[in-house]
Amino acid sequence: MADRSIYVEMKDITKRFGSVIATDHMNFEVAKGEIHALLGENGAGKSTLMNMLSGIYIPDSGHIFIDGKEVRITSPRDALKAGVGMIHQHFKLVDVLTTLENILLGYKTGLFVRKKEQKIKLQQLMEKFQLDVDLDKYVYEMSVGEKQTLEILKTIYRGARILILDEPTAVLTPQETNKLFKIMRRMKEQSCSVIFISHKMNEVMEIADRITVLRKGKTIATLEKESTNPQELTELMVGRPVDLSIKRIPALSDNIVFQVRNLSAVNEEKVEVLKNISFDMYEGEILGVAGIAGSGQKELCEALAGLYPIKQGEIIFKGENLAGKSPKEFITRGISMSFIPEDRLGMGLVANMDIVDNILLKQYHHSKGIMVQRKPAAAKAKEIVKKLEIQTPGIKEPIKNLSGGNIQKVLLGRELDSHPELLITAYPVRGLDINTCLKIYDILNEEKKRGVAILYIAEDLDSLMGLCDRIMVISNGEITGIVDARKATKEQLGLMMLGNKEVHHAV
Amino acid sequence: MQFRIVIKSEIGKKKRVLIFLGSIIAALIVSGLFLAFLNLNPFQVYIAMLQGSVGSVYRIEQTIIYAIPLIITSLGVAIAFKMKFWNIGAEGQILMGAFMASYFALNYSFLPRFILLLIMFFAGFIGGAVWGIIPAFFRAKWGTNETIITLMMNYVALKWVVYLQYGPWKDPNAFGFPKLANFAKNAVLPELFGVHIGWIIAVLLTIFVYFFLNRSKKGFEIAVLGESAITARDAGINIFRTIIFAMVLSGGICGIVGFIEASGVEQTLTKDITGGVGYTAIIIAWLGALKPQWMVLASFLFAILIQGSSYIQSAFGISAYSAQLLEAIVLFFVLGSDFFTRYKLIIDWPSLLRRTKENGK
Known part of the structure; x- marks a missing residue:
C-alpha cells in the first residue's frame, strides 16, 4: 500500500x-x-x-x-x-x-x-x-x-x-x-x-x-x-527473549491407566451426544482431543469426571470401573477435570471467594475432621500465584476482581496442584497470551514426566500437534480416529473433524 | 449521558462504617423534621428513646429480652441465606418449634426441670427443622421456589396454632377465653442476672454459627453452593444433602426461638408468640451482612429502636403509628445506604455543560 x-x-x-x-x-x-x-x-x-x-x-x-x-x-x-x-x-x-x-x-x-x-x-x-x-x-x-x-x-x-x-x-x-x-x-x-x-x-x-x-x-x-x-x-x-517452540517429551511407558469402553450418553432432549466412545490412555501420555466446538467435548469431559449421566459403557481407572460413581469418588481417586468454557464463566471457581477458598474447594475433602484447614490452602495459594505469575493484590482477593487470564491461571494452578493421576483439561490456554500458554505447556509436560495421563482438549491444532503424543478426533459425539500427533497433518485432522472417518490408520 | 451509576470496587471497613453512621445521622435529621412538625423537640425525644431502652437496669433487661429472639432467628435465616436459599419462613418455624416444646411442657410437667427443658429444647429444634426440611426437599428435588413455599408454610403454622388455641388445647379454666393454660414452673426457663437463660443460648449459638459458617466443611459447602451450583457439583458437593442439611439447621435454630419465647417469655403457647420476629430477622441478617458478630449488634440496635419508640409513645403521648414511622425512617436510611457502599454516582460535567449550551442555542 x-x-x-x-x-x-x-x-x-x-x-x-x-x-x-x-x-x-x-x-x-x-x-x-x-x-x-x-x-x-x-x-x-x-x-x-x-x-x-x-x-x-x-x-x-x-x-x-x-x-x-x-x-x-x-x-x-x-x-x-x-x-x-x-x-x-x-x-x-x-x-x-x-x-x-x-x-x-x-x-x-x-x-x-x-x-x-x-x-x-x-x-x-x-x-x-x-x-x-x-x-x-x-x-x-x-x-x-x-x-x-x-x-x-x-x-x-x-x-x-x-x-x-x-x-x-x-x-x-x-x-x-x-x-x-x-x-x-x-x-x-x-x-x-x-x-x-x-x-x-x-x-x-x-x-x-x-x-x-x-x-x-x-x-x-x-x-x-x-x-x-x-x-x-x-x-x-x-519484553524479553522467549523460546517459542512447544516441547514434546517422549511418552514414558505402555502401562494402560485409563480405559473407556463403549461410552454413550444422551442429553436432556434424548439426543445421543456421545456415541460408543472407546479409547485407552497410557501412563505419562498426553492424548489430544480435536473437534469442532460442540462435538461432544464438554459431555465427554463431564462424563469422565462423573458429572454427566452415562447411558452405557465403562470408565475403567486402574482396573476399577467408575461408571455410576459420584463425582466426589472420581476426585478422591485422583481424577481432575477442568473445563474452560468459551465465555470463561462458571468454570469451577467461585467468583466472590478469594484465591485461598477457591483452592480449598478441591482440597477440603482430603483433610480430616469437620473443620476446614485454611492454612495449607493459603500456602498453596501463595505458591501458585508465584509459579504462574498471577497478577493479584493478594491471595485474599476475591477472584472476580482478577482479569480473565489470571482467573484461568488460578483454576489451572489448583487442578495441577492437586497432583492428579488423570488430568482432563479442556481449553486450558483459551484466551491466554503466548507466554502464559508456553508456561502452561511446560507445566503439563512436567505432570507428564511424573507419569500423569493427560487428556488435553483444545481447538488450536498447532498446539495439539506440538504437545500431544496422540490426537483423538471427535465429530458429532463420535470418534472419527486416533492418530499419531507427529505424523498428523492439519488437512487430515480438519477432514476428520468434519466427520470423515480416519483417513489413514496410524496408531 | 450526564449521570451514570457505576459499580464501586471493594470499599474499606472504615468507609463502610462511615456510610452507616452517615445514614443514621441523616435518618435522625429527617425524623427530627417530622417530630418538629408534631411540635416536639427532637433532641428530647431521642434522649427519651435512649432512656426508655437503656436508661435503667430493668429497661436494659427488657431490651435484652427483646434482642434474644432477634439474634437467634437472624442466625437461623443467615445459614439459609448463605446458600441463597431465601428462607422467609422463620415465623412458621418459630411457631412449630413453640408448638412442639409446648406439647412436652403441657403433658410432661412431672419430669425434673432440667430434663424437661432439655426435651423442650430439642422438641423446639425438631419442630422448626421439619418446617425447614419440607421446602428444602421440594427445592432440592424439583427446583420449586422456596420463597413462596416458606412464606405459605408460615400461614399453615399460624393457623395450626390458632386451631389449637381456640380448639383442643384451650384452657378449660380460662372462663371461655381462647388461651392455653400457663406452663408449670418446671417448664419455664430459669433466670440468670435478671434475664431468662435464653441469653446464654443466644451467646452459644452465635459462637456456634460463627464457627459453622467460617470454619466448618459443611459451612464452606453451603457458601459454595450459594455462589454457584455448577461449581459445587464440580467440586463433588452433594447438592441435595447440602440443601437439606442447611435447612434442618436453619429451621431448627428458628425452632429454638419458639421454645425460648414460649418457655421464657410467654410461659405458654399463643398465636402471637413470634411478634413478627421472623420477618424482622431477615432485615437484621442483611444489615449484618450474614456475619454473626454484626447481626448481634444489629439485633441490639433494633431492640433499642423498638423499645425506645414504645417508651416515647407513653412519655410524649405520640401515637403508635408515629412511633412506627420513626422506626421506618431509620430503617429506610440504613438499608438505603447500602446503595452507596456498592455504587457511586458519576456526574459527567463536560457533557452536561455541553448539553446545556446546546439547549441554550
Missing part, C-alpha cells in the same frame, strides 16, 4: 481503573483499507483501548480523531455514528430471532420497520462485502461462524467502516477462520479498516498489514508485517 491516509488516530489515551493504569498515554493509528493487528499479553490493554474506541469505556484523558476530525465517543451509538463498530467475543444476538430481525432490532428507522426495503439494502451490502448469511435463518440454528458473519453484517449495516474484532478466531474451526479472513480482505478492498485483536501469532502473520504491540498499558511499537517475524513480535510483547 503506497497511499496510506490515516483513518483512526488515538492520541495520548489514558484510562485508570482504581489504582491500576490500564492504558498509559497510548498512541495508536489505523490507516484506511488496512488490517491492523493488536498484539499483547493478557492485561496489556488491548481490549481496554478498543473498548474506548467503541464507546464502552470513556478515556480519562487523550484524544480520538477519525478522518482527521476529533470525536468524543461516550457510547456505542456515538461510535457507530463515527463509523466504528466492535464485534465482541460474546455475540450479542437473540437466539429466537432471524438474521434479519436481529439486524433490525433496536435500530431506529422511524415508526415502522420496512422489512422489504431493508432486505434489499442488506442484500446489496452482502454482495459488496461477500458476506454469506441466510437472512431468514434463526440464530439458534446457526454455527458459531455463521453467527459471527451475522454480527459483522449487523455492524456494517449500522454504519461501521472501521471494524474491531476481539479475538474472533478463538471460537472458529480452521475452515471458518479462512472464511473470516476472506471477509476481512474483502473489507480492506472496500477501503474499510479492520482492527484485529489476537493471541495467535500465525494468524496475525497471515492476515495483518501492520501490527501494533502493546505491553503493560503502553504502546511498544507499530511494525510492518513484511519487516518483522513472530520471534521479534513475541519478544516485544513479553
